[in-house]
Amino acid sequence: xxxxxxxxxxxSLVAALRAEPQLCAEPLAVVQAGRDLGGRAHVxxxxxxxxxxxxxxxxxEARAICPRLLAREASPERERAVAQAAxxxxxxxxxxxxxxxxxxxxxxxxxxxxxxGDDRAVARAVVAAAERVGVRAAVGLASxxxxxxxxxxxxxxxxxxEATTSGVGGGAFRVVPPDxxxxxxxxxxxxxxxxPDELQESLRRFGLHSLGEVASLPPGPLAARxxxxxxxxxxxxxxxxxxxxxxxxxxxxxxxxxxxxxDASSIEPLLFVWKALLDRLAQRLLARGLMARxxxxxxxxxxxxxDERALDLAAPTREVAALLxxxxxxxxxxxxxxxxxxxxxxxxxxxxxxxxxxxxxARGASPTQLAAAVAxxxxxxxxxxxxxxxxxxxxxxxxxxxxxxxxxxPPGVPIPAPVEVSLAARALRPPRTADVRCDAxxxxxxxxxEGALGGRVVASAGPWRTVAEWWTEAPVALxxxxxxxxxxxxxxxxxxxxxxTWRIEAVYD
Amino acid sequence: xxxxxxxxxxxxxxxxxxxxxxxxxxxxxxxPRAPRAIPTGVPALDxxxxxxxxxxxxxxxxxxAGAGGTALVRAALASATQAGESCxxxxxxxxxxPAPCGIDLERLLWVRPHDPVQALRAAEIALExxxxxxxxxxxxxxxxxxxxxxxxxxQVVRFEKKPPSPGASPWARLSRRAEKHGGALLLLARAxxxxxxxxxxxxxxxxxxxxxxPKGAAGRILRGAHVVSAVTRHKRMPPSAPLxxxxxxxxx
Numbered sequence: 051x052x053x054x055x056x057x058x059x060x061x062s063l064v065a066a067l068r069a070e071p072q073l074c075a076e077p078l079a080v081v082q083a084g085r086d087l088g089g090r091a092h093v094x095x096x097x098x099x100x101x102x103x104x105x106x107x108x109x110x111e112a113r114a115i116c117p118r119l120l121a122r123e124a125s126p127e128r129e130r131a132v133a134q135a136a137x138x139x140x141x142x143x144x145x146x147x148x149x150x151x152x153x154x155x156x157x158x159x160x161x162x163x164x165x166x167g168d169d170r171a172v173a174r175a176v177v178a179a180a181e182r183v184g185v186r187a188a189v190g191l192a193s194x195x196x197x198x199x200x201x202x203x204x205x206x207x208x209x210x211x212e213a214t215t216s217g218v219g220g221g222a223f224r225v226v227p228p229d230x231x232x233x234x235x236x237x238x239x240x241x242x243x244x245x246p247d248e249l250q251e252s253l254r255r256f257g258l259h260s261l262g263e264v265a266s267l268p269p270g271p272l273a274a275r276x277x278x279x280x281x282x283x284x285x286x287x288x289x290x291x292x293x294x295x296x297x298x299x300x301x302x303x304x305x306x307x308x309x310x311x312x313d314a315s316s317i318e319p320l321l322f323v324w325k326a327l328l329d330r331l332a333q334r335l336l337a338r339g340l341m342a343r344x345x346x347x348x349x350x351x352x353x354x355x356x357d358e359r360a361l362d363l364a365a366p367t368r369e370v371a372a373l374l375x376x377x378x379x380x381x382x383x384x385x386x387x388x389x390x391x392x393x394x395x396x397x398x399x400x401x402x403x404x405x406x407x408x409x410x411x412a413r414g415a416s417p418t419q420l421a422a423a424v425a426x427x428x429x430x431x432x433x434x435x436x437x438x439x440x441x442x443x444x445x446x447x448x449x450x451x452x453x454x455x456x457x458x459x460p461p462g463v464p465i466p467a468p469v470e471v472s473l474a475a476r477a478l479r480p481p482r483t484a485d486v487r488c489d490a491x492x493x494x495x496x497x498x499x500e501g502a503l504g505g506r507v508v509a510s511a512g513p514w515r516t517v518a519e520w521w522t523e524a525p526v527a528l529x530x531x532x533x534x535x536x537x538x539x540x541x542x543x544x545x546x547x548x549x550x551t552w553r554i555e556a557v558y559d
Numbered sequence: 560x561x562x563x564x565x566x567x568x569x570x571x572x573x574x575x576x577x578x579x580x581x582x583x584x585x586x587x588x589x590x591p592r593a594p595r596a597i598p599t600g601v602p603a604l605d606x607x608x609x610x611x612x613x614x615x616x617x618x619x620x621x622x623x624a625g626a627g628g629t630a631l632v633r634a635a636l637a638s639a640t641q642a643g644e645s646c647x648x649x650x651x652x653x654x655x656x657p658a659p660c661g662i663d664l665e666r667l668l669w670v671r672p673h674d675p676v677q678a679l680r681a682a683e684i685a686l687e688x689x690x691x692x693x694x695x696x697x698x699x700x701x702x703x704x705x706x707x708x709x710x711x712x713x714q715v716v717r718f719e720k721k722p723p724s725p726g727a728s729p730w731a732r733l734s735r736r737a738e739k740h741g742g743a744l745l746l747l748a749r750a751x752x753x754x755x756x757x758x759x760x761x762x763x764x765x766x767x768x769x770x771x772x773p774k775g776a777a778g779r780i781l782r783g784a785h786v787v788s789a790v791t792r793h794k795r796m797p798p799s800a801p802l803x804x805x806x807x808x809x810x811x
Contacts, residue, residue: 415645415689420668423688427670427681435671439648439657439664450657457666460643467641469600469661471634473627473783473806476654476698493775502624509770511779532781538765539625540784556656558784558808559629559698 052160052169053295054191055198056140056176058132058153059206063095065128068184068217069308069326075099075213077116081109083123083309094124097211127307127392129153132185134305135334139179139187142337143172146297156195158295173223183334184217192226194291197235201226203242204234216333231289236262243286249279261287304340304397306331313352313389317381320390324377327395328370335397341366341421342397345373347380350392357386363428365421365455366400372422375429424455445518446526447544447555448477473558475542481553486543494533497543503554505535513545530555597644597692597743600634607790607799608759611638612692612743616794617734619746619753622763624698627786627806628747629654631761632694635745637661644691651678652699660809679729686736686744693737697748730756760792766803783807 058064062080067073077100081091093112096103102115113119133152140147143166146158162172173191180187188209190201201224208222226234238261240253253276258264264272265287273281285291306327314320335341343366349357361376415423427436437452484499494507512531519526527547534540540558545551596611605611612618612635620628632648639646640663647668648655655669668690672678678695685693730753737744746753751760764787772779784806790799 415691419688420645423684423690424668426684427668430681430684431670431672431677435673437669439655439667439669441657441659441664448656448658450655452669455668457645460645467638469598469634469638469641471600471627471630471804471806472660473808474629474633474660475656475658476624476629476652477656479653491775509768509774511770511772511781534768534770534781538623538768540768540781557624558781559624559627 051193052158052162052172052191053193053195053198054140054144054157054159054173054176054189055195055202056136056155056157056180057188057190057199057202057206058136058180058185059188059209060095061129061132061153062124063097064153064186064218065125065132066095066122067097067186067211067213068132068330069125069128070122071184071213071217073097073120074211074218076120077101077103077118078120078122079103079109079112080122080124083125091121091123123309123311125307125309127309127394131306131330134301135183135185135330136180136187138304138334138338139183139185140176141300142179142182143176146295147300148295148297154199156198156295158297159191169225169227170223173225177221177223179337181214181219181221182216182337184214184330186211186218187221189221189223190226191223192231193228194289195293195295196286196291197226197231197289200235200238200242204238216330232265235287235289236260236265238262240264243283245283246279249276249283252276253280302399303346304331304334304342304399305394306334307392307394309392310390313391315389317378320381320393321374321378323393324374324395325370327393328373328377331395331397332368332370332373335368335399338399339402340399341368341402342373343400344398345376346394346396346398347377348394348396349386349390350394351386351388352391353388357390359384363425365424366402367422367425368397369422369425372425372429375426379429379432420455420457445516446524447516447528447530447542448475448479450477450479473540475556476559477556478554481544481555484543484552484554486545486552494531494543497533497535497541497552497554499554502537502539503541503557505537505539507533508536509534515547517547532558597635597642598638599631600638601631601788601802601804603802604631604761604788604790604799607796607802608761608793609796612745613758614691614743615738615741616758617730617737617744617746617753617756619748619751619757619760620763621748621751621760622786623749623765625784626763626765627784627788627804628698628763629696630806631763631788632696632745632747633660633662635692636667636694637663639692640664640666646692646694647682647685647688647690649678649681649685649693649695651675652696654696654699679733682733682744683736686733686740686742689740690742692743692745694745694747695733697746697752728756730754734758757792758794759790759796761788762791763788769805781808 066080079093079096091109093107100116100119103112136153137149137155140155140157144157148156159172166172166175169191173189176189188202188205190198192198192201205222205224210220212220269284272284308323345361347359438455440451440453442449442451484497486494487496488494494510497504510531510533513529515529517527528544530544533543541554542556543554596613598605598611622628636646645666649670651672653671670681672681682693682695734756766785768784769782771782786804787801788804789801
């Protein structure tokens with residue numbers, strides 16, 4: 051059994067730098083969230099450039115030590131996204147993944163050698179997968195969960211901070227082979243484990259400072275003196291960990307979030323933040339070979355309420371420009387009632403559509419390209435105005451609707467069929483009302499309509515009566531005529547039976 | 560000449576060396592046959608266009624309402640979709656009638672922009688997505704530049720939408736997109752719009768409507784229309800002679 055542990059130390063700091071990677075080389079401290087805390091906020095993490103600043107200091111104290119210190123408030127939204135990204139990075143390497151906590155993921159590394167290589171290559175692949183989603187991680191690989199966790203902790207000492215295109219890099223790994231396990235554990239200090247204070251104090255009084263010293267003691271008497279927790283510690287110190295990895299199914303939602311330092315009340319700052327969030331989301335989807343089939347936007351408003359909306363995409367996509375347009379369209383059409391304080395974007399995912407390119411002939415539109423184009427067009431004109439034309443099952447003349455555009459795959463050998471060119475009707479939606487003068491028999495003589503839709507009638511045919519849809523709220527009862535106007539224009543006009551109103555429904559072209 | 564396989568195995572740079580010396584020349588890249596043009600449905604018109612609507616080119620149909628421009632666009636869409644190709648119809652006038660007309664509607668993406676500027680952008684997006692034929696129906700609208708903002712006015716935009724702009728030369732951009740992505744762009748307009756950016760211009764004229772039955776009689780029906788078409792400008796072909804067309808009307 052081989053277990054790898056992916057750990058993200060200083061989660062708050064990594065989350066802040068993932069959003070602003072350019073600050074990696076700057077003296078930066080991430081402090082407790084809370085606008086009323088001011089200088090009393092505690093430091094949760096700091097970059098190496100912030101010399102002298104340590105975790106637990108108050109911000110005022112840290113600023114006194116490092117005057118150039120930049121401060122960012124910890125953001126739960128960003129940290130959630132980092133934790134999720136770390137989980138996805140692990141899932142990109144192994145199918146069996148267990149998330150033990152925010153930024154702490156175990157993965158089953160057994161059998162990966164044939165795919166990736168030896169243990170070092172596997173650990174390196176996990177570090178690289180985390181960096182692809184903008185997360186700096188420490189990775190440990192050993193034969194059990196607890197040793198892997200300790201190995202990851204040991205690797206934390208080798209971490210650096212590097213800005214990458216997708217976030218923060220500089221991860222490190224430590225591999226502990228089974229034959230070196232005892233030696234590795236023996237050298238670890240007891241404070242490397244999160245032991246209860248009481249037990250730690252008791253061990254210190256006994257003069258025990260390292261795991262090796264604990265492992266050398268007989269477990270029975272140790273447990274008799276210090277209780278069951280000491281027995282557990284003794285087994286751990288000898289590398290005896292039988293806890294199994296509990297793999298959990300992959301969530302079908304990918305989330306990214308951001309908290310704003312001010313209340314955004316216009317679209318421009320939101321666009322700026324959305325772009326960054328979508329870039330990271332697209333990167334994560336790409337790493338997992340997924341696409342978004344639905345996008346959920348959550349806006350936390352100044353009054354603390356959430357404005358949530360779902361954007362049903364016309365087709366799966368991970369194209370940032372199209373998704374950005376859709377978000378913009380959604381907020382422009384229904385502006386939030388108050389300023390925005392935090393943003394959460396969730397993508398409901400689906401598998402990427404793979405395409406087979408043709409060997410001969412011109413390359414046509416692939417399903418992915420079509421999907422992206424439909425999403426972009428939906429963003430441009432609105433999703434209700436893009437789709438496959440559908441003739442609805444109604445009696446209303448020239449009725450049209452649109453359905454989901456999902457063209458079937460092209461035939462292997464297209465057979466050209468003769469096409470007949472016939473006069474087509476250009477529907478006027480909605481029909482234009484017109485004043486029509488008729489003779490005594492009811493035959494139209496003159497049409498007075500808007501623009502070119504008017505003139506003397508030189509030829510006509512009709513009426514054709516349609517009485518239908520009387521069982522609905524929009525009954526159809528009309529007499530239709532084909533008319534040729536003096537200029538040569540051919541139109542379809544209709545007189546409503548109930549009101550006597552004339553309307554022009556289509557132009558023949 | 561042939562190169563001994565053993566030598567190739569021994570020294571992979573041998574081929575590069577021979578290529579540099581000119582002893583071995585690269586064969587021309589394998590070029591598949593030029594893709595078939597999209598037929599318009601009128602054989603005489605296809606002949607005048609050199610086989611139909613060439614891919615990677617902008618074609619323009621110009622004619623008054625009733626001259627059959629929409630009929631030609633639908634015939635081209637029918638011919639492309641029946642061949643299994645995906646097509647897009649950009650229809651800012653919302654004028655498309657999906658009644659049975661030979662078009663495989665499963666393969667047609669119908670886009671109804673709100674204004675001509677959106678229509679031009681939508682056509683660009685459709686061309687980038689490699690639709691085989693993109694039909695831009697400007698039969699009911701004209702492309703007009705937006706009104707200019709007075710100078711020195713600071714516009715405060717909150718959640719409202721900004722007015723779109725058609726850009727400097729939409730036709731140059733569209734013809735470049737068509738050429739780059741290999742799709743045919745068919746523009747229908749009432750007056751010439753694309754100018755020299757169109758590879759071919761088809762002009763249409765109304766002649767007369769065809770009625771059946773005595774005037775004023777109850778059974779009189781509109782049978783269709785006679786029109787004249789001509790390829791008045793083509794980048795590679797001479798202008799064609801007037802081509803008379805009869806467009807029958809299916810009873811609705």
